[in-house]
Amino acid sequence: MTALSAPASSNGARLKRSLGLWAIVGLGLGYMTPTVVFDTFGLVARDTNNVVPLAYLVALIVMIFTAVSYGKMAGAIPSAGSAYTYARESMHPNVGFVVGWTALIDYMLLPMVNCLIIRSYLEAFFPGIPGAVWVIVYVIFVTSIIYLTMRGTSNINMLLLVFSIVVMAVFVFMVIVQLSGGAGNNGVVTIQPFFHSGVEFGAVLAGATIVCFSFIGFDAVTMYAEEAKTPKIMPKAILLTVVLGGAIFLIAGYFTQQRFADWNEFAPGGDMQFVEDSTLPIIGELVGGKVFSAVLTAAGFAATLASGLASHASVSRMLLVMGRNNVLPSKVFGYINPKTHTPTFNIVLTGAISLLAIAFTLEMIAAYINYGALIAFTFVNLSVIAWFAIRKGRRRTPKDIFTYIVMPVVGTLLTGLLWVNLDGHALLGGLIWTGIGVIYLVFLTKGFRRKVASFDESQPVTGFNKVSDEV
Numbered sequence: 418m419t420a421l422s423a424p425a426s427s428n429g430a431r432l433k434r435s436l437g438l439w440a441i442v443g444l445g446l447g448y449m450t451p452t453v454v455f456d457t458f459g460l461v462a463r464d465t466n467n468v469v470p471l472a473y474l475v476a477l478i479v480m481i482f483t484a485v486s487y488g489k490m491a492g493a494i495p496s497a498g499s500a501y502t503y504a505r506e507s508m509h510p511n512v513g514f515v516v517g518w519t520a521l522i523d524y525m526l527l528p529m530v531n532c533l534i535i536r537s538y539l540e541a542f543f544p545g546i547p548g549a550v551w552v553i554v555y556v557i558f559v560t561s562i563i564y565l566t567m568r569g570t571s572n573i574n575m576l577l578l579v580f581s582i583v584v585m586a587v588f589v590f591m592v593i594v595q596l597s598g599g600a601g602n603n604g605v606v607t608i609q610p611f612f613h614s615g616v617e618f619g620a621v622l623a624g625a626t627i628v629c630f631s632f633i634g635f636d637a638v639t640m641y642a643e644e645a646k647t648p649k650i651m652p653k654a655i656l657l658t659v660v661l662g663g664a665i666f667l668i669a670g671y672f673t674q675q676r677f678a679d680w681n682e683f684a685p686g687g688d689m690q691f692v693e694d695s696t697l698p699i700i701g702e703l704v705g706g707k708v709f710s711a712v713l714t715a716a717g718f719a720a721t722l723a724s725g726l727a728s729h730a731s732v733s734r735m736l737l738v739m740g741r742n743n744v745l746p747s748k749v750f751g752y753i754n755p756k757t758h759t760p761t762f763n764i765v766l767t768g769a770i771s772l773l774a775i776a777f778t779l780e781m782i783a784a785y786i787n788y789g790a791l792i793a794f795t796f797v798n799l800s801v802i803a804w805f806a807i808r809k810g811r812r813r814t815p816k817d818i819f820t821y822i823v824m825p826v827v828g829t830l831l832t833g834l835l836w837v838n839l840d841g842h843a844l845l846g847g848l849i850w851t852g853i854g855v856i857y858l859v860f861l862t863k864g865f866r867r868k869v870a871s872f873d874e875s876q877p878v879t880g881f882n883k884v885s886d887e888v
Contacts, residue, residue: 436641438650438657440575445638445658446665447574447723448527448731452581452697452716453631454669456534457783459696462680465624470670471611472624477663479625479835480632482828483794484659486801488652489821491639493804495648499639500793500800502738507804508796510868511858514744516796517735518854522847523633523789524732525770526782530630531725532556532774533782537695538718542711549775559725560768563733564761577723584716585669591704592672602678610674619838626838630786631666635659636793637731673700729771733763744861784840788847791839794832801825 436444450456454473461469490503500520505513532555539551562573596605603609635658642651677683682703683696701713737760740750754761805811805821812818862868 434644434646436644437646438654441638441641441645441650441654442657442661443575443578444641444727444730445635445654446662447578447720448633448637448727449631449635449658449662450531450534450720450724451578451585451662451665451669452713452720453534453724454666455673455697455700455713455717456695457627457631458670458673458677458700459680459683461624461627462674462677462683464627465620466615466617467674467678467680468610468612468616468621469624469628469674470667471616471621472628473631473663473666473670474611475621475625476629476632476835477659477667479629479794479828479831480635480659480663482824482831483798484635484655486798486825486828487636487639488655489801490797490804491642491651491655492649495642495645495651496738499636499735500797501735503800503804504796505742507800507808511862511865512796514858514861515851515854516792517739517744518857519847519851520789520793521732521735522850523786523793524637524728524735525767526786526789527633527637527728528559528725528732528767528771529774529777530782530786531721531728532771533777534695534721535718535725536774538698538714538721541698542714552772552774555725556768556771556774559722559729559771560764563726563730564759564764565757574723574726577719577726581716581720581723582665584712585665588701588704588709588713589668589672591709592676595704596672596675601676602674605675607675609678610671622834623838626787626835626840627783628666629835630783630790632659632662633786633790635662636790636797637728641731641734643734676704729764729767732767733760736760736763736766784843785846787835787839788843791832791836792847792851795829795836798825798828798832 454469458469461472465472487499490507494502494506496502501513501517503513504516532552535555536548536551539546540548543551592601593605595601635655638654638658639651642648645651645654677700683699695717697717698710698714701710705713736745736750737753739745740747740752740760740763743751745751749762750760752760752762802822802825806817811821859865
């Protein structure tokens with residue numbers, strides 16, 4: 418198999434290699450939903466005592482170490498499947514299965530988050546129409562686009578992403594003008610959004626745990642490894658996604674915090690519902706009136722729709738890999754439509770699950786997503802050690818020790834800081850889901866007497882390592 422062909426599905430069809438570097442970065446940034454900084458701003462400001470950008474900075478530092486690990490693994494094993502693929506190939510198929518099963522919480526629920534945000538926007542503008550109607554319309558629209566074409570999905574995602582970033586830039590400009598005129602918190606430049614006398618490190622870590630789900634798009638781009646024009650662009654795409662996304666969050670978070678020094682501005686009369694729901698429309702109205710609130714909400718809508726397209730497409734590809742490996746029924750989950758070159762059953766299934774947005778809240782779903790994401794982040798860092806330092810013997814020189822042991826260990830420890838602050842209900846629910854996966858694994862392996870089904874040997878993933886063992 419050449420480096421530029423993608424593994425075949427259960428019916429012999431393949432994903433199409435049509436995505437360049439910036440198309441993949443665009444999908445990653447779209448997945449990250451840049452405007453989510455406004456949606457969760459009130460909640461994070463309350464929990465961190467008004468140092469939202471500091472929470473994003475802490476999360477970004479953690480993500481950079483982990484992004485480097487993702488880049489190394491994507492260069493060595495440029496197959497779809499992300500943490501699932503890396504853990505199973507570097508450690509053991511059973512470990513990979515448990516990691517992949519657990520990460521399904523992250524990937525399966527992210528499309529629902531976008532659906533929830535879209536519902537909240539439309540309910541605010543059309544209060545007379547039930548939210549369930551908007552959920553159904555949104556799910557049908559997004560599912561249809563992804564069902565038909567991946568290249569078209571990428572193009573639409575890029576247009577929506579550019580529009581939302583342009584509006585965010587206008588927002589920042591307006592805030593700078595207002596700060597220069599005496600509004601907000603001590604002018605344009607100050608350390609207040611990062612440090613003041615009321616800052617507590619534990620609270621900042623708790624805030625960083627909340628916002629870490631905003632960065633999940635950088636690891637999701639690994640799902641497009643088999644649709645990249647060349648696997649060699651994947652490490653760069655991953656790092657660019659996390660750095661550019663982090664910069665957008667930091668800049669928007671900084672100026673929003675400068676403009677709104679106290680989160681209580683979003684809770685008139687002490688009503689916490691204004692903080693726990695999206696604060697984006699409130700921020701837009703306070704900065705530029707009802708007209709700009711509508712424009713910023715439109716940008717939020719566009720960014721959320723872009724994220725919906727990217728996250729929906731990503732999870733369908735993770736299910737594809739698990740189907741191709743026979744850990745899920747291959748004839749169903751491993752199927753690629755030969756006409757559209759998309760995993761159509763997985764796309765429809767993800768859409769059906771997204772309909773559950775009718776009954777859930779954003780805060781509840783975000784907590785469970787973080788559990789799956791932190792499992793994936795932890796094991797990708799450990800996979801670097803297992804693959805390079807142990808399997809490839811890259812531990813004999815100071816450079817190798819630093820690159821393949823010290824760096825991923827630091828990434829693992831930093832991720833551990835976020836683990837400590839994970840919501841208790843999410844931890845319990847996540848552990849139950851992981852336990853169900855272990856029981857399923859016992860069934861698949863007949864009590865661990867055989868390995869969980871492996872990759873199709875005619876399309877070996879480990880054969881890809883000749884592309885790049887060192888990133």
